[in-house]
Amino acid sequence: MRVTRLQVGGLRCFDQVGFAPGPGLNLILGGNGDGKSSLLEALHLMAYGRSFRGRVRDGLVRTGAPSLAVFVEWSEQVSGRSRRAGLRHNGQTWEGRLDGAPLAQLGDLCAALAVVTFEPGSHALVMGPAEPRRRFMDWGLFHVEPEFLRLWRRYGRALKQRNSLLKGRIRDAQLDAWEHELDAVGTLLTRYRQHYLEQLQPYLQATAAMLLPVAEGSTLQFLPGWRQEELSLADALLLSRERDLATGFTSVGPHRADWRIDHARIPGREALSRGQAKLTALSALLAQAEHQAARRGEWPVVALDDLASELDRRHQDQVLRRLQDYGAQVLITGTEAPAGSAHMLPPPAVFHVEHGILVAEGTASPPA
Numbered sequence: 118m119r120v121t122r123l124q125v126g127g128l129r130c131f132d133q134v135g136f137a138p139g140p141g142l143n144l145i146l147g148g149n150g151d152g153k154s155s156l157l158e159a160l161h162l163m164a165y166g167r168s169f170r171g172r173v174r175d176g177l178v179r180t181g182a183p184s185l186a187v188f189v190e191w192s193e194q195v196s197g198r199s200r201r202a203g204l205r206h207n208g209q210t211w212e213g214r215l216d217g218a219p220l221a222q223l224g225d226l227c228a229a230l231a232v233v234t235f236e237p238g239s240h241a242l243v244m245g246p247a248e249p250r251r252r253f254m255d256w257g258l259f260h261v262e263p264e265f266l267r268l269w270r271r272y273g274r275a276l277k278q279r280n281s282l283l284k285g286r287i288r289d290a291q292l293d294a295w296e297h298e299l300d301a302v303g304t305l306l307t308r309y310r311q312h313y314l315e316q317l318q319p320y321l322q323a324t325a326a327m328l329l330p331v332a333e334g335s336t337l338q339f340l341p342g343w344r345q346e347e348l349s350l351a352d353a354l355l356l357s358r359e360r361d362l363a364t365g366f367t368s369v370g371p372h373r374a375d376w377r378i379d380h381a382r383i384p385g386r387e388a389l390s391r392g393q394a395k396l397t398a399l400s401a402l403l404a405q406a407e408h409q410a411a412r413r414g415e416w417p418v419v420a421l422d423d424l425a426s427e428l429d430r431r432h433q434d435q436v437l438r439r440l441q442d443y444g445a446q447v448l449i450t451g452t453e454a455p456a457g458s459a460h461m462l463p464p465p466a467v468f469h470v471e472h473g474i475l476v477a478e479g480t481a482s483p484p485a
């Protein structure tokens with residue numbers, strides 16, 4: 118998958134900026150606060166329906182601008198298709214289009230455009246709460262299991278219904294019916310997740326061996342969200358019913374699922390240094406990208422925000438060489454070019470951002 122055009126308007130420091138990345142390595146260079154991360158944030162927004170730096174109301178829309186708009190065009194190597202999508206936020210709601218048709222749900226866009234992002238907050242994937250890890254797992258599944266998004270929505274709907282009955286302290290046949298639906302869909306959804314993590318395992322072993330050899334072996338452990346080894350989901354829901362009626366929400370089930378990475382030579386996540394936590398998160402993200410490439414026959418776009426401040430020179434060099442060898446499209450931001458990039462062949466495409474204006478190296482004026 119290759120992004121051929123990214124157009125951003127009214128987002129953070131950008132009034133209007135257009136960008137046509139090259140097919141391989143792309144360096145987006147500039148000073149602090151010039152807007153490098155915001156460009157990747159715009160692309161991430163299209164692939165995940167959310168920013169990696171908080172909610173829309175946390176300053177995503179440029180001060181004084183009525184709305185933000187992002188437009189992206191990309192090509193799929195396997196199908197040969199050229200695709201396009203646009204997203205606008207008017208301060209209240211999202212409105213989007215995918216391949217010319219109105220977008221019914223943001224999830225449809227997330228399932229279409231595959232971008233794997235590593236950014237300064239990515240260590241939360243290892244050190245933070247379960248939610249980003251669930252998102253990681255589900256986002257990966259949106260791209261490799263076409264049925265998963267539908268199941269995921271069905272589960273979300275059933276959960277909302279059960280929670281609303283619990284809040285109203287209603288114990289009637291409807292509660293039974295929604296629990297039945299949660300059990301049927303949730304059990305299947307869990308099987309997909311479990312299988313996905315099993316498939317990811319060898320990829321993680323390889324990426325972690327490259328980035329964190331001191332770990333001497335890394336394994337993924339799936340936590341389904343209830344005591345699955347002892348109980349079916351239906352039984353777990355029934356058992357937790359009284360407690361759930363008292364609290365007004367569903368305390369067990371796939372919406373509480375999680376996973377963790379165990380390293381053979383590092384006792385637990387608390388023992389990881391900040392750098393090791395980042396390398397663990399990057400190992401998981403690269404494993405996800407490699408697995409997707411193997412399953413779909415093409416790499417997702419890889420976006421690496423401020424790589425030089427996240428990794429030492431040796432690790433930067435390793436990551437870039439691996440991604441270049443695989444032929445992935447990579448977008449990297451930094452205040453300067455990362456270690457080793459000057460000697461890469463073919464050489465990376467270089468773009469400079471300055472005060473919200475972007476210029477491709479070797480051109481005199483901003484790209485249209």
Ligand SMILES: Nc1ncnc2c1ncn2[C@@H]1O[C@H](COP(=O)(O)OP(=O)(O)OP(=O)(O)O)[C@@H](O)[C@H]1O
Pocket residue numbers: 128129130131147148149150151152153154155156176177178179180423450452
């Ligand atoms: N809502 C907003 N309206 C206008 N400008 C904004 C808004 N939100 C952020 N900015 C500005 O946009 C710029 C965003 O910078 P961004 O984080 O993309 O920079 P960067 O080049 O990645 O910087 P660094 O190297 O410091 O990480 C900053 O100058 C910030 O002050």
